[in-house]
Amino acid sequence: MKTRILLSWAALAILSACGTVGPNYNLPQQAVLQRPSAAAQFLGSNDTAYTSEPLPAQWWRLYQDPVLDGLIQQALAANTDLRVAAANLARTQAVAQEVEAGGRPVVAVSAAPSYGRASGAANGTTKSMPAAWSHDGGLTVAYQADMFGRLARAMESANADTQSAQAAADLVRITVAAETARAYADACSALRQMTVVQHSIDLQQHFVTLTDRRMRGGRGAAIEGTRARSQLAQLQSGLPPLQSRHLVAHYRLAALTGLLPAEMDRHLLQCQAAPRLVSSIPVGDGAALLRRRPDVRQAERNLASATARIGMATADLYPNITFGLGAGSAGSLSSVGAANAFRWSLGPVVSWTLPSTGSARSRIMQAEAGTDSALAHFDGVVINALKEVESAMTVYAHELSRNGALKTARDESARASAQSQQLYRYGRIDFLSALDSERTLAASDAALAESDAQLTTDQIALFLALGGGWEAAAIQGNASNAAAM
Template sequence: MRNLIRFPLFASLAVLTACGTVGPDYRLPEQAAIGRPAAAAPFVSAAGADAALFRSEPLPPDWWRLYKEPALDALVTKAFAANTDLRVAAANLARARAVQQEVAGAADPVVAASGGPAYGRASAAAKGLPTALADGYSHDAGIGVSYQLDLFGKIRRGVEAAGADREAAEAALDLARVTVAADTARAYVDACGARHQLGVVRRSVDLQQRFVDLTARRIRAGRGTALDDSRARAQLEQLRAAIPPLLAQTRTAQFRLAALTGRAPADMPEGEIACGAAPRLAQAIPVGDGARLLRRRPDVRGAERSLAGATARIGVAVADLYPSVSLGLSAGSTGALDRFGSGNAFRWSLGPLISWTLPTSAGRARVAEAEAGGAAALARFDGVVLNALRETETAMTAYARELDRNAALRAARDQSALAAGQSHRLYQAGKIDFLSVLDADRTLASGEGALAVSDAQVAADQVALFLALGGGWE
């Protein structure tokens, strides 16, 4: 008889144990944008006339060291150590790891212990006795062990999803490092560029001041008019008006660097940015190709891991449609307190606990919801891939065209300087009027300022390209 009872129990468990993990197994979809040949191809912007500006070599991890600026290296190091965004990303990663451990803990056996003495009276009527029972002490103590059988893979899919979330959090931390490195370099470039522009404007102011003085002397000598003096002083004030915005740009860049490196503005010494011009690479920039870019960029990796997590959650939703089975073992002692530990007070039980809520429209809707989440995650992944390629191509094009503009501005500045020198000599010889000299000086000042702005923009475009390439987290 005992064997006849055991057989159906073990037969049922054997059937349930034969079940597998439900839901789709994750693999990168064939239709994903990252698998297209064009996504792995060399960059379009690195071909033709711009080929000399870029190299197909891999981007070095510490790309900011290519500038050979010790001050910039030190600032990036400080930012990595103290930046608040990095601290937030690191905390989010720690949380994701804890969540993964929590989800994985569902597969561990659960042990519970209980015990409690009591004083009172049991119901005689419940036992079928005609007279009341005597008051007395009783006890109930025991220990129980339960283990959930992951027959349909709900726990496994949950662990898989939590693991993908943890890897996405790791990618988010890497992306934060990329962004912090680029923001630090950009703030440094802005500060140095503003100082360079400030120096150009101040030199122009000095030249114009000397010209104002010269005009005053010529007027006193009877060789000029009050109109000449007014025009010269107006040009001087026009140049001086460019100084305050550049001073503000320098200070705000310092404040940004202070925040990026985890400091208050008052804690940022001005001498920490010892540069007179924006750093600029004179060599071709290593950019690699599309395949290397997509392997390197943390946002692409994070989007792919989010897709893997969304796929695993489809399995979790499907597993909820199936029965839940737990094995339980309990043992203890129940009875009068003076019989604690006696053989006739000992109790134990072993068996499965099967619970199943029949599938409803709500359960099937949760599966559909998870499938829609997977489709959205794939669309986001494709968007991140295409955006990474777009950002890089755009940054390369902007950098190349700014270099062309910079070369043209440099040539124009050189010609303006030549024309200004010639006009001064001709004016002193009395061969041209003052207005021609003023116009030549105004053209030179404008050319010097435009070139200084372009020099800073070239450096900023380089940093934007490095940011698009996604290096700095390795």
């Protein structure tokens, strides 16, 4: 008997070593990520607005704004989208644990005491059998021999899905950080633009008052007053949208930080200018970008999972063997533990659905098509990532040039206004000419304020395209995992 048992275990070991069917995953050579140009320096990196230094893990700290730091920290701790992403990650981890458990021995215990009467005819007698207590119980151990690697491929796919879910959570994290910074910048820039617009309104109101005074003195035409009041109303119409933008930014920050609109501190955002970097932005290169961007990692892991599913479908062409060992006792209740009531069995169970209908082959073709689709999507994500960064760098660099020109125009307007005021004091020009210089300066201030706001928005868009901001969470997660081991 021992010899038969040893032979059975040996047969199981031989069958288990048959190999893993399906392709082993390697990043395809034809993938866009493998092209040398994908890892090169960015086309716009020669601009003085950028450096090749690596992007820091928490890019928002470059602004050195404690209020912004606090808002992003609160958003990363309480945002509802991040909670959804964490739950999705936990679900995929649980699925991976379930798949892993499929490769372990399954132990089952049964106990079935009963009272009744057995069939006399079944026991070869014409007499009725007496009613009595009986028992049937035992222990069964079953182990699925992964001959062709179906369980191994399933584990590969589940692990890749888990890593994809982690990348998806990282993608939500960087989006939440960028949206929080953008909402904060919108609130700050709206306040500054409101101040500039209010100054223009005050100047125009002064002009309206002066025009009315001249008309009452008989030195002006009615059309001058009409035009002045029309211009005043036009300027006043620019204030409500900015006030609305400021309030909406508050509500966006409340939602991003997990608060209700009524719970947001309305006195928190009293900044008079949007945060803005005055130094060059560290952008790194294409290789660092593609390693860092969560959507690229997510697409690559989805490709790995799809490749493993080809092996799972291929394994369905072959037999499924489960090796089992069962032992127990059956008989009358009084014979519990007796030698003649003991039973045991050992041996494999082979199940094989012959692939004669073509359905298994069809599933392989479906899995292969899914892999082709995943590769195409992966290539598209890589191309889009590089496109987004190059586009964001181009937009920011050109807005920076525009901002410089607007600043020069504002400085020249300020110089002209100061000269006009001096000439007016000496009686060389009239008051309306001096007031017109003030209005030109106010318009230049408004254009510069709008450009400053756009610069901050463009900076945040570039940081979002660069894909940073999730690394701190990953480091904390790795530390927690190490502590738990």
